[in-house]
Amino acid sequence: MTAYPELCAHLRETEALSYVAERLGWDQETMMPRGAAQQRAEEIGALEAVLHARRTDPRIEDWLARAEATTAVEARVLDLAGRAYNRASRIPARLATELARLTSLSQGIWAEARAAEDPAHFLPTLAQVVALKREEAACLSEGDLYDALLDDYEPGATHRQIGAMFDRMRPRIVALRDKVLGVDRAPNAIDHVFPEAAQLRMARICATAFGYDWTAGRLDNSVHPFTSGSGCDVRITTRVVESDPFNCLYSTIHEVGHGCYEQGIDPAYAFTPLGRGVSMGVHESQSRIYENQLGRSAAFTGWLYKRMVEGFGDFGVPDAAAFHACVNRVTPGFIRTEADELHYNLHIMLRFDLERALIAGKLEVADLEEAWNTRFEADFGVKVDRASHGFLQDVHWSVGLFGYFPTYSLGNVYAGCLNKAMRAEVDGIDAALAEGTAKPATDWLRDKLQRHGALRPPRETIFHACGFEPSEAPLLDYLEQKFGAIYGV
Structure with missing residues (x-):
């Protein structure tokens, strides 16, 4: 009887932390001092490590197994929670953290390269991002690598x-x-x-x-x-x-x-x-x-x-x-x-x-x-x-x-x-x-x-x-x- 509310309480805190991470990204793009890029990358990476640990918490699997939906809304919550847990659990914590850190840093490097019309300034970092995304896709894929990434943005599409x-x-x-x-x-x-x-x-x-x-x-x-x-x-x-x-x-x-x-x-x-x-x-x-x-x-x-x-x-x-x-x-x-x-x-x-x-x-x-x-x-x-x-x-x-x-x-x-x-x-x-x-x-x-x-x-x-x-x-x-x-x- 307690599994569903316990799961929702855990998800609520995780969502609240994800909003904090999103706000850090907003600040980086609008108000953050230019010299703070490296520090912000570390901050976002550290927060992603916390989020990944929460998203892969073994208790989620137990809650999902015991929870019983009594409404269509609860059934959809359980379905989406299970999907998110399954995907997060396939990605190593190291990879999730490094992707968050690198893409935070990469965003500033891209902006500099774009302003300076200097592709060479950005390409080495982009190559690292692509390598990590290929690795992430391999962790998630049950077939095509690209479909594994597309599913993050449009579930079910190929x-x-x-x-x-x-x-x-x-x-x-x-x-x-x-x-x-x-x-x-x-x-x-x-x-x-x-x-x-x-x-x-x-x-x-x-x-x-x-x-x-x-x-x-x-x-x-x-x-x-x-x-x-x-x-x-x-x-x-x-x-x-x-x-x-x-x-x-x-x-x-x-x-x-x-x-x-x-x-x-x-x-x-x-x-x-x-x-x-x-x-x-x-x-x-x-x-x-x-x-x-x-x-x-x-x-x-x-x-x-x-x-x-x-x-x-x-x-x-x-x-x-x-x-x-x-x-x-x-x-x-x-x-x-x-x-x-x-x-x-x-x-x-x-x-x-x-x-x-x-x-x-x-x-x-x-x-x-x-x-x-x-x-x-x-x-x-x-x-x-x-x-x-x-x-x-x-x-x-x-x-x-x-x-x-x-x-x-x-x-x-x-x-x-x-x-x-x-x-x-x-x-x-x-x-x-x-x-x-x-x-x-x-x-x-x-x-x-x-x-x-x-x-x-x-x-x-x-x-x-x-x-x-x-x-x-x-x-x-x-x-x-x-x-x-x-x-x-």
């Missing part, structure tokens, strides 16, 4: 499933992209300076419009935008380029999607395995639908255009329709986080193939830059001009997030499904967006998906929200309708 999805998506995306790039009515890029302080004020206005709870969060700058935390402390970051306000504004809206998911989970699930987003694919469905189907809609960009004129004066865009086209401008740019909706998944396909090859040992770190540049030119028709526009642009590999990238495309696919279902059920979404609030849409998302946390597996979570099995078709239909209208193709 590289074959993802690859097949990409094979179905690529022809329609490329065909539409080529049609769009072939027309003469493409909008010009904005040529104006947007001061940092004013951009951040506008970013806060946008975050508020999408329902971000400022009493349980904050907005800061970082090299690579991210979200940290859950429940009552969910922090987001953005970055500012004074010549490109969309970088800041849409990075903010994207992270608000993540943040609202975590803020919206039922408080009863706090400090349990249900108290986080169920997978990164589902998480990305929230950030991508906030950013794209809602944030880049004609309704919202019409409202945003008025706020931009108020905040920045005349910036060379004559009206709301032209501004909507600018926001959705299709161009084969280098940077994934700034990519339009047509090129975005091509960015992910590139990373997916390269990181699979790295983990399989078919591609060595020393050859990564050349492999990236060759593939990018083939897919985008543009030569990479510098490392920060190439393989140094993303933080993910420096911190060991191998298997994470395909969840961005899964998020796009899931967002397409959610958008289709939401608009069939909810009236007044665009009218509200035109007034500067996403509330009808975000209320639906909170009720159908966010509040449930990890109660259901990923695909079941989307099915429960939408009422149909997830597929890439709604996303592709949406893209063809939207960009067909903007570009007349």
Whole structure:
């Protein structure tokens, strides 16, 4: 009779400590003095050693054997706790600690190399990270090494499933992209300076419009935008380029999607395995639908255009329709986080193939830059001009997030499904967006998906929200309708 509450008490303390570790990572990216990197790596490594010991505590196995679920919630807690214990127990404490220490250190080295356009400064450390991730995958694998890592971010998914999805998506995306790039009515890029302080004020206005709870969060700058935390402390970051306000504004809206998911989970699930987003694919469905189907809609960009004129004066865009086209401008740019909706998944396909090859040992770190540049030119028709526009642009590999990238495309696919279902059920979404609030849409998302946390597996979570099995078709239909209208193709 005591096994389940004893297990939950242990999990609660472990989750609380994991939040502390996450906060150390947030501080490292936003406020930590540059000279503290080595010390912070040791701190994070020491805390990971404590967490690993708790996650592999032999009592968990005993509690799981004796606990009896009386509700569906309790059954899901036991299922997730058992899965976590099984995975953690396969990884030696030495490896878990060294990975935490090295990836903390690697993050700073990557940032330095990116700023200095110096790949050689980062490659030796990346090689160490890849070696440790290969070792971790070997500990976890029951077959394919990459699948073992992917399962951390999208439980149940395999590289074959993802690859097949990409094979179905690529022809329609490329065909539409080529049609769009072939027309003469493409909008010009904005040529104006947007001061940092004013951009951040506008970013806060946008975050508020999408329902971000400022009493349980904050907005800061970082090299690579991210979200940290859950429940009552969910922090987001953005970055500012004074010549490109969309970088800041849409990075903010994207992270608000993540943040609202975590803020919206039922408080009863706090400090349990249900108290986080169920997978990164589902998480990305929230950030991508906030950013794209809602944030880049004609309704919202019409409202945003008025706020931009108020905040920045005349910036060379004559009206709301032209501004909507600018926001959705299709161009084969280098940077994934700034990519339009047509090129975005091509960015992910590139990373997916390269990181699979790295983990399989078919591609060595020393050859990564050349492999990236060759593939990018083939897919985008543009030569990479510098490392920060190439393989140094993303933080993910420096911190060991191998298997994470395909969840961005899964998020796009899931967002397409959610958008289709939401608009069939909810009236007044665009009218509200035109007034500067996403509330009808975000209320639906909170009720159908966010509040449930990890109660259901990923695909079941989307099915429960939408009422149909997830597929890439709604996303592709949406893209063809939207960009067909903007570009007349």
